[in-house]
Structure formats: C-alpha cells, structure tokens
Amino acid sequence: MRVASGFTSGFDADIVRAWIADDPDPVTRAELSELLEAATAEAGPASAEALADLSDRFSGPLEFGTAGLRGEIAAGPHRMNRAVVIRAAAGLSAFLAEHTQGGDAGSGADAASGAADSKPFTVVIGCDARYGSADFARDTASVVTAAGGRALLLPAKLPTPVLAFAVQHLDADAGVMVTASHNPPRDNGYKVYLGTRPLTALDGPEPAAHGTGAQIVPPADELIADRIAAVEAVASVPRAGSGWESLGSEVVTAYLESLARLAAVADPRGALRIVTTALHGVGATTLARGLEKAGFADVLPVESQRDPDPDFPTVAFPNPEEDGALDEATALADDVTADLILANDPDADRLSAAVPSPDGSGWYQLSGDEVGLLLGEAVALRLAEAEAPSDETAVDSAEESPVDSDQDQRPVFASSVVSSRALAALAERHGIAHTPTLTGFKWISRVPGIVYGYEEALGYCVDPDTVRDKDGISAALLFAAYASRLRAAGRTIPDELARIRATDGVFRTQPLTFRLEDTALIAEAMAALRANPPTELGGSPVTEVVDMTLGYGDLAPTNGIVVLTQTGDRTIVRPSGTEPKLKCYLEAVEDVEHVDPELAAKDPARADPHALVGPAWDAAGGRLTVMAADLRAFFRL
Incomplete structure (x- = not known):
C-alpha cells in the first residue's frame, strides 16, 4: 500500500x-x-x-516548508517521529542527488555553471538534546549514506550555530539540524540548510554566493517537499547500518576560532562579572569556552539550568522572551552582584541580555530591538576602526563613522520588516546601507553585502561570512565585549542606548501576542483587519494600511498587514510562522529635542542623553499603551 x-x-x-x-x-x-x-x-x-x-x-502530512519540519513528538503522519523523519531524509537526499550530480539539474543554470559533478553530495547533521533528536539525526545519516551521499554526523547536543557554521566550513551541500529551538518540550523539528552546489543548480552562481550556508527558501522547500511526498513507504527507503562519518570536537574548536574575526575581547579596564544561562539547552559549554577565549574570567553559569534537559523543568516555556524565564538568572545575579546576564535559548541561536536597572530597582531585560541596536552600533564602530584606525577608542569618541560613500560599495545592515526602524537610522548615520527583509534569517542572511543582521525575536547575525544564520553564541561574545569597552570608558549599556537615541531619535517598540489554539480565529482576525481596519491607533489618525500579501516596498508578498499613523507610528500584524499565535509589532517614534550648545555649556545636565531622551521615551510609551488597548478592543481578544 x-x-x-x-x-x-x-x-x-x-x-x-x-x-x-x-x-x-x-x-x-x-x-x-x-x-x-x-x-x-x-x-x-x-x-x-x-x-x-x-x-x-x-x-x-506534517508540512515541510522553509522552516523544515516542526511539530509535536508523537506517532502518525502529522507529528514528529522516526517515520516522518526518514521520509524527509529520503526526500532531501533525492533532491540533493538531482541538484548536485546530474538528473534534471544537468540542464539550465546547473549545466552552464558546471555545478553538477560526480562528487557525492555531502550532508552535515547536528542535533540538540530534545526527545528524539539523536535518533532523528542518526536516521538522517543512515538514509543519506544509503542514498550514496556522504553523511557527516556532529556530536550530539550541540548549538544550531555550530551546524550552520559547519555547512560552510566543511563545504557541505546541505545541513540538517534536529531542533525545535525554544518550542515547548513536547516538540521537535528539522531545519535544512543548503550549500553552494544545489543553490547554483537552482538559481545560478550569484544567488548561491549570497545564500550558501543559509536555511532553505523557495523553490528549494517546494522541491524537497515534492520529493518527500513521492516516498511510497518507509519500508521502501534504503537505510545503511553504518558508513557515515562521526565527527569530533574539532568542528566546535574551528567554530570558536572563527569568532576571533569579531575582535570581541574583554577590555582589561572594564572587567565584568557575567551570569549565563542555557535554559536547559545545549549552549552552556560552547558559550563558556567562547567567553574564556575572549578574556572574560568572571563568568558564573546558572547551575540548575546548565545541563541539557528535554523537560526544561525550571521554566514554563524555554524561551528567554517569556516572562519568568530569567528568574533564576536574575536571582543568581543579585546574589553575586553581577554586571551582565547573558541568556541563550535551548539551541543557542538566540540571545537575551539583562543589565542592572539605572534606578537600582533590579534587572532590566533588554528587548530584541535594543540588543539589535547595540550590536549594530558595535559592528558599525568596528568597521569604522578598520577603515580609519586611531589612538582613540570608538566608544570614547562616539563620532560619526562613514564607511564608504559609494552606495554600491557600502556594507549593508539588514533587519526583518517587523523589527525596529532604529537600525536604519543608525546605519544612515554611519554611512551604511540598510535593507529590510521578510521575517526569518533565511531572508536576512541572503542580503547581498550584509555585514550584520537581526530580527526582534532575539536573533542576531554578527558574522555572516562565517555563520549565515542567527547565532546566540557570537552575539553574546560581541555584546559582552561592547559592555566591557563601555565600562572601561566609564559608561553603561543604558548610557549607550540613551546616547544613540539622543542622536537618532526614539523608536520604542512593544510586542503584543495573542495565543489562539484555534488557528481559524487567527485567519478570521486577519480577514477582519483587512476588511475594516481601524481609523485611529494610539490617538493618531491612521494614514495608510498596506496588505502585505500584495507586496510591501521591495518585499515579496507575505501574510501581514501594516498600519501607519500620522505621528509616524507603525503596527504590523501577522500570524506566527511556527506557533498558533497572532503577533502584533508596535512601534512609536519621537524626535528628541536638542539643547542649544551655549545653554548646554552653562548647564551640562540639560545636555545629558538620559535627560534629553526621557520625555520622548515617555511620550512614545504612552502611545504604545493606547495602541495595544486599541488592538485588543479591535480583535476582541
């Protein structure tokens, strides 16, 4: 049958x-x-x-898309299990054989480029510590090997960024990471990355150059899904009992050595006591080694969350964005009087950071947009130093840092369209180009010329040439190094945020999420917003409503709606791509009133960035509160 x-x-x-x-x-x-x-x-x-x-x-069937597979671990075709994974591995192997070794790939762009050859396709495979992950990884290696491919199996329980690094480092044709990232314990997933040969076969050499090592995008996802659907039965899929290569720690060592490109090292004058947490995931050891290599000697992990545990017993949700996820980290940080908290999600591709509140009231967990802004400034200053070295540190001078006035030659920052527009303002100040993208690092990492990219959901790509995906380990090292340099200059992370906002303006963001297990309600909410959008949000008249299914700027069509108001505020509403949620991204903008230099000379306190930004920050926050209430009333949720 x-x-x-x-x-x-x-x-x-x-x-x-x-x-x-x-x-x-x-x-x-x-x-x-x-x-x-x-x-x-x-x-x-x-x-x-x-x-x-x-x-x-x-x-x-469990749908295979650009995010690969993700679902609850259980029996049946609409769940994550060995039968589903074996089919997926067979479909991926058939796709790779076709697009690296002839078949239909031997015509068109592939034939012109010479990408198809007799070299067996290579797949590097990694997994986290979730239930079933190791079995799913071994099944993939077994299927790839039996299909004539070369399967490279990473050691178990490694971060996703190490797998993403390995795809390029090992010149693989594809990578498979078995992980559900920060999903609940009952879930698992199957992420697919592509190397140069299949990308060249699909799109030609130029797109391949920008996408090698990134997650799949159309048409690759549809082609792989077609090959999966063509598998008649698991019993018909050849599986090898051996023959794949089991790699050792050398890949992790190479990954850590590659981070030296970031020049992210501790400043001896700015020592920090850092508390880290892996949230029961697989990032603890790799992050600890990276921080040690970078010169951070005073690092204290949350021991109760250090070792991998697929049940994630100390958190309600293993996602550092969720309320309460950092409770144990902040408790330890209070006990040891720490200066910084760095938290990775379970597969360590995301980063959350917290710092002591300026008013001494506890810990302030920075938003993804705030960390993204700070890392953007760190990368921009590093680029400026490389272009024009000087005796003064970039943090001390905080001067403008144009990189290259030639639009075509400028480095590029990229961020998802739902992320804050503050990065675009920062990039403009530094003479760096900025490109908005659709949500997801499969799009961000493919932007030509990218040197830095981020998305508000705690994802940051600080070295795209090495890891073409979000990477919570390298982002943590760069953030810690930046905080250390600031401290050496007598400044803090909140000081730096105030300085940037005083220069570029206030872009205050707030997420609003409705979790709806009945996905039909999500579709109904989107339809209602399209049919009869509000005429006012946050006390400001709505000036434009854009249905993103028809495109938005240079972006391809996607399921989302943009609402813009007279004050320049923006709301984007879209369904989550991985969870049953309706997600709203709110942003209120305010100019910062500057003080006349003569008055500032007489009263320096009036020119303090915190004093300058405060009124604008409060005004933006007030409108965000009203915008959120307006949306709750509109959706009746």
Missing part, C-alpha cells in the same frame, strides 16, 4: 493500520495501536477522545 497517498481529513482505520505496519519505531507503533484500539472500542468519552486524536494525527 502507498501509505503517503492515504492521508485524509478524518479517521480511516485501514490507513492507520497501514501506517503502523510501515512505522520502523516499536514505540510509536505501540502508541498508535493502543490509540486505534481505544478509538474502535465501544462508544463513549474515551473512544471519542481517541477518535479525535487519530483524526488530527492523520489530517495530513
């Missing part, structure tokens, strides 16, 4: 039995068998519950 073609929108006992017979995992076979027995038992609450569960599990 062709199991893959038997998906239905409801319950069919024969299809379930066929899936059970084809499932290579005795655990999930037993799970489905028990569920089927319950569903076909005498009618009652237990039978109805089992029937509903089976209907959902067999409502269709």
